[in-house]
Amino acid sequence: MKILIKNGRVINPADGLDKVMDILTEGDRVKEVSENINAEADRVIDAKGLWIMPGFIDLHVHLREPGFEYKETIATGSRAAAAGGYTTICCMPNTKPVTDCVEIVKYIKEKAQKEAVVNVLPVGAITRGQEGTELADIEGMAEAGICAVSEDGKSVMNAELLKEAMLIAKRLNIPVLSHCEDKTLVKGGCMNEGKHCENLGLNGISNDSEDVIVGRDIILAQSTGARLHLCHMSTKGSIQLLKEAHLRGVKVTGEITPHHFTLSDEAVDGKDTNTKMNPPLRSKDDVEAMRKAFKDGIAEVIATDHAPHSEEEKNKDYKSAPFGIVGSETAFALSNSVLVEEGYLSPLALAEKMSLNPARILGIEKGDISAGNIADIAIVDPERVYKIDSSKFFSKGKNTPFDSYEVKGSVEYTIAGGKIVFEKGKINDN
Ligand SMILES: [Zn+2]
Ligand SMILES: [Zn+2]
Numbered sequence: 099m100k101i102l103i104k105n106g107r108v109i110n111p112a113d114g115l116d117k118v119m120d121i122l123t124e125g126d127r128v129k130e131v132s133e134n135i136n137a138e139a140d141r142v143i144d145a146k147g148l149w150i151m152p153g154f155i156d157l158h159v160h161l162r163e164p165g166f167e168y169k170e171t172i173a174t175g176s177r178a179a180a181a182g183g184y185t186t187i188c189c190m191p192n193t194k195p196v197t198d199c200v201e202i203v204k205y206i207k208e209k210a211q212k213e214a215v216v217n218v219l220p221v222g223a224i225t226r227g228q229e230g231t232e233l234a235d236i237e238g239m240a241e242a243g244i245c246a247v248s249e250d251g252k253s254v255m256n257a258e259l260l261k262e263a264m265l266i267a268k269r270l271n272i273p274v275l276s277h278c279e280d281k282t283l284v285k286g287g288c289m290n291e292g293k294h295c296e297n298l299g300l301n302g303i304s305n306d307s308e309d310v311i312v313g314r315d316i317i318l319a320q321s322t323g324a325r326l327h328l329c330h331m332s333t334k335g336s337i338q339l340l341k342e343a344h345l346r347g348v349k350v351t352g353e354i355t356p357h358h359f360t361l362s363d364e365a366v367d368g369k370d371t372n373t374k375m376n377p378p379l380r381s382k383d384d385v386e387a388m389r390k391a392f393k394d395g396i397a398e399v400i401a402t403d404h405a406p407h408s409e410e411e412k413n414k415d416y417k418s419a420p421f422g423i424v425g426s427e428t429a430f431a432l433s434n435s436v437l438v439e440e441g442y443l444s445p446l447a448l449a450e451k452m453s454l455n456p457a458r459i460l461g462i463e464k465g466d467i468s469a470g471n472i473a474d475i476a477i478v479d480p481e482r483v484y485k486i487d488s489s490k491f492f493s494k495g496k497n498t499p500f501d502s503y504e505v506k507g508s509v510e511y512t513i514a515g516g517k518i519v520f521e522k523g524k525i526n527d528n
Contacts, residue, residue: 106145153185165194406495
């Protein structure tokens with residue numbers, strides 16, 4: 099299969115290219131990137147006015163399979179990802195059973211091979227059953243193909259155990275993805291601590307519950323030499339600690355989700371549980387710190403923490419509903435609307451945060467659409483203005499606070515390994 103993409107603005111941070119060009123793919127590779135390509139092709143895509151970017155890579159999704167298929171499956175989650183311009187997604191291990199052994203890693207990989215429309219890379223748990231008491235078979239899982247380890251959903255509270263895991267991860271050259279939350283400081287909180295929380299009479303989650311673990315994990319990354327990646331940073335304090343760690347040369351990177359750089363805790367009314375996630379929506383000051391962290395080059399990655407739940411689960415009262423919202427199908431629109439349109443990121447820097455940097459963190463040969471590389475491509479319309487409609491999501495989860503939210507920027511085509519997997523609102527499964 100040959101695809102010729104004509105007259106799009108090619109935005110490729112790996113070689114700094116940002117120019118109107120044509121791209122020709124052949125098989126699973128990019129064959130040529132240049133002006134006025136005249137070649138026979140099976141498909142010609144007119145990309146005038148559109149951006150052609152390396153396919154997005156999401157370091158943080160929850161596909162819920164095995165165990166919670168009523169929330170999401172590898173099949174549906176990968177389709178949601180394709181609709182969001184993602185060509186590679188990393189799925190977190192808080193499944194049932196937990197992804198803590200070779201068998202489950204193999205199960206996910208085989209399922210993905212058969213049913214997914216984009217690349218699915220499993221993340222292995224750090225401890226058995228994510229119980230925090232005994233290390234999982236990290237070595238075995240690495241051999242079976244995990245891309246990273248993480249205890250996401252919680253922190254490994256035992257520092258000695260985490261340190262041991264970091265030494266193993268370092269030896270295996272895989273990153274440690276850290277959900278930073280000191281559970282002793284959370285105390286049943288369900289939203290950000292502060293005046294909105296007090297007004298609603300709900301229990302608050304303080305910034306220091308995140309900052310304390312960010313600090314600890316950076317110290318352990320420094321002493322072990324492991325590569326640490328901070329998941330869903332949400333506080334000013336996390337950004338400050340990341341900045342200081344960079345200055346000391348610690349191998350640490352950080353991600354921010356679209357919801358944490360878009361909404362503050364003002365959006366929480368105590369009823370709409372689609373504003374309940376972990377970490378919670380923070381103060382306006384924190385939101386501004388997230389945006390600035392991109393502008394200042396401190397935060398390296400935009401990741402979604404795509405966390406689908408059923409309607410029934412989210413229909414509970416605010417205290418009892420589960421944490422988490424879906425994100426795959428709204429990430430580009432929100433990132434473009436907030437970060438690019440408001441001047442925090444250039445289109446080139448956006449492509450870096452959504453694709454090149456995640457590829458580098460994983461150590462995979464992706465995130466670059468120069469000639470010879472894998473043809474993983476997202477073609478987006480940066481000008482299209484519309485309202486998000488969760489009923490059209492490919493994800494089983496419709497749990498988003500952004501339903502009816504006006505955004506600018508849509509994903510028009512997603513090409514994975516030289517194959518068009520998403521095209522103008524439709525998934526191509528053939
Ligand atoms: Zn998490
Ligand atoms: Zn998560």
